[in-house]
Amino acid sequence: MDATLINLMKDPAGVPFFPVVFQGLYILTWALHAAFVLLALGAFGLSLYGSTKQKTDSNWKIFNPHLIMTGKFSVSMLILLGIAPLLFTQVIYDSGWYVANTLSGAWVFIFIYSLITGYMMFYWYAAANKKGKSGNTIIGLISFAILVFCGILMHNFAVESISPTKWMEWYAPNGVINNSGFNFHIDIIRLAFMVSLTIPVVGIFMQNYSDFLSTRKDFSSEYLTFVKNLGTKLAVVGLLISAVLFVVWMLKEGLLLNPVVLATIVSVVVLLLLAMRNKNSYVTTGILVVVALFISGVRELVRYNIMSGLGYDLYGYHMNLEIETITMFLLTFVILGFTGIAFILTMAWKVGKREGVFDASKDVAVTKLANATLAIFILWTAVYFAWGIVALFKNTL
Numbered sequence: 001m002d003a004t005l006i007n008l009m010k011d012p013a014g015v016p017f018f019p020v021v022f023q024g025l026y027i028l029t030w031a032l033h034a035a036f037v038l039l040a041l042g043a044f045g046l047s048l049y050g051s052t053k054q055k056t057d058s059n060w061k062i063f064n065p066h067l068i069m070t071g072k073f074s075v076s077m078l079i080l081l082g083i084a085p086l087l088f089t090q091v092i093y094d095s096g097w098y099v100a101n102t103l104s105g106a107w108v109f110i111f112i113y114s115l116i117t118g119y120m121m122f123y124w125y126a127a128a129n130k131k132g133k134s135g136n137t138i139i140g141l142i143s144f145a146i147l148v149f150c151g152i153l154m155h156n157f158a159v160e161s162i163s164p165t166k167w168m169e170w171y172a173p174n175g176v177i178n179n180s181g182f183n184f185h186i187d188i189i190r191l192a193f194m195v196s197l198t199i200p201v202v203g204i205f206m207q208n209y210s211d212f213l214s215t216r217k218d219f220s221s222e223y224l225t226f227v228k229n230l231g232t233k234l235a236v237v238g239l240l241i242s243a244v245l246f247v248v249w250m251l252k253e254g255l256l257l258n259p260v261v262l263a264t265i266v267s268v269v270v271l272l273l274l275a276m277r278n279k280n281s282y283v284t285t286g287i288l289v290v291v292a293l294f295i296s297g298v299r300e301l302v303r304y305n306i307m308s309g310l311g312y313d314l315y316g317y318h319m320n321l322e323i324e325t326i327t328m329f330l331l332t333f334v335i336l337g338f339t340g341i342a343f344i345l346t347m348a349w350k351v352g353k354r355e356g357v358f359d360a361s362k363d364v365a366v367t368k369l370a371n372a373t374l375a376i377f378i379l380w381t382a383v384y385f386a387w388g389i390v391a392l393f394k395n396t397l
Contacts, residue, residue: 003311006164009095014318016325022092023300023314029084031289031296034194035201036081037151040074042202043067044122044144046234051129051137059226062219068126070205075119075147089161092314093303096161103160103170104153106181111153118146155191156184162303164310189252193245197295199238200275204288206231207281218355228278235275243268246295253302260301264294328387336376343369 015022050064090097101108121143128136160170160183170183210228213219246268250256267290274284304314347366351358360366 003307003313006095006307006310006312009098010317011094012318014320015091016320016322018319019092019314019317022088023304026085026088026092027293027296027300029081029088030299031292033078033081033085034197034296035289035292036074036078038198038201039205040071040078041144041148041151041195042198043074043205044071044140044147045198046202047071047129048137048140048144051140059223062223063227065130066209068129072122072126075122079115079119092317093161093307096164096303096307097157099164099167100157100160102181103167103183104156104181107153107156107184108181111150114146114153115150118143118150121146151195152186152191155194156186159185159187159190162306164307189245189249193242193249196238196242196245200235200242200271201238201288203231203233203235203238204275204281204284207235207275207278208285211281212352215353216355232275232278236272239268239272239275243272250298255298255301255305258301260294260297264291264298267291267294324387328384332380336373336380339369339376340373343373 044067047064047067050060050067053060054064055061086097121139125136125140125143128139160167163170163185166185170185171178206227210224210231214224243265246264247256250258250261255261267287271284271287271291274280274287278284307314343366346369347360350360350363350366360370
């Protein structure tokens with residue numbers, strides 16, 4: 001297959017800004033989304049083990065509810081952050097995303113309802129665990145299985161979207177059209193690598209958790225040492241497993257000696273050494289962010305090579321420059337987004353560092369950030385609707 005059909009499927013209106021910018025934003029937002037996917041599955045999975053240990057082990061009795069809360073929060077974040085990379089994919093690789101939704105349309109609907117069910121059962125699991133009910137582990141296992149299934153479905157959509165040479169074969173095998181929407185295709189090595197990353201991510205989170213609480217007097221040093229040591233073991237073992245699977249995946253793709261791939265391997269080695277030393281988990285987390293961006297970049301490299309090899313010219317995508325749209329997006333992303341995130345992170349940091357009840361109204365930094373976020377959001381809402389009304393009348397009168 002050449003790119004004739006794929007290029008015909010491009011949006012005739014073009015893209016509102018330079019395609020390379022959307023490509024960069026896709027890499028960034030997918031890395032953020034993936035971080036919470038991995039943390040959610042890692043914390044959730046480890047909590048299932050912890051739920052069987054917490055009745056006999058005082059350390060797990062303290063740690064397990066925190067793991068469940070971390071997983072629950074991470075699921076909400078991964079859903080929120082998962083919207084952006086899908087939108088950026090639709091902008092520059094619209095043909096692949098539309099075809100994947102056609103081939104696996106039934107699975108798309110199943111994914112949505114499965115995600116809702118799995119997330120609701122997660123709350124059930126959290127409530128049952130809090131009350132100490134004996135069936136909480138079974139509920140958690142079902143919820144965990146559903147959420148893993150959702151991840152596998154998203155992997156299926158990704159694999160189909162980057163396999164244009166197989167689209168006709170999947171849509172009409174032996175010349176017979178299959179419009180059931182139940183096409184299902186996975187790349188075992190790629191999927192295994194992505195899933196394996198849950199182990200080092202939750203391990204490094206545990207190192208962060210231990211360092212963060214080390215200044216509080218209501219957590220014993222023995223408990224924090226237990227969490228940190230277990231986290232270090234998980235991080236080291238997980239990184240070794242992930243590194244092997246990554247190399248195998250890159251060998252299969254023929255990209256092992258690509259500069260981006262080599263840089264990824266170097267960053268993983270640095271991350272492994274820092275995780276083993278466990279001197280400053282915050283520095284380790286900073287390198288983990290770099291590794292996540294590199295992995296996201298490698299995913300994009302794989303797709304770009306496949307599509308450009310067929311003649312799909314991403315950077316030649318017709319551009320219909322819309323300064324107003326881009327300005328609104330950047331102001332939203334940078335000003336409102338960064339201020340809101342700064343407010344949430346500052347409050348979370350201070351709540352976690354303080355023993356007892358934290359009164360945010362008496363904290364100067366939190367109060368200023370809260371007022372600034374609210375004021376910016378009100379202004380943003382007014383501008384958004386005013387801009388929309390102007391555009392509406394401009395195009396209809």
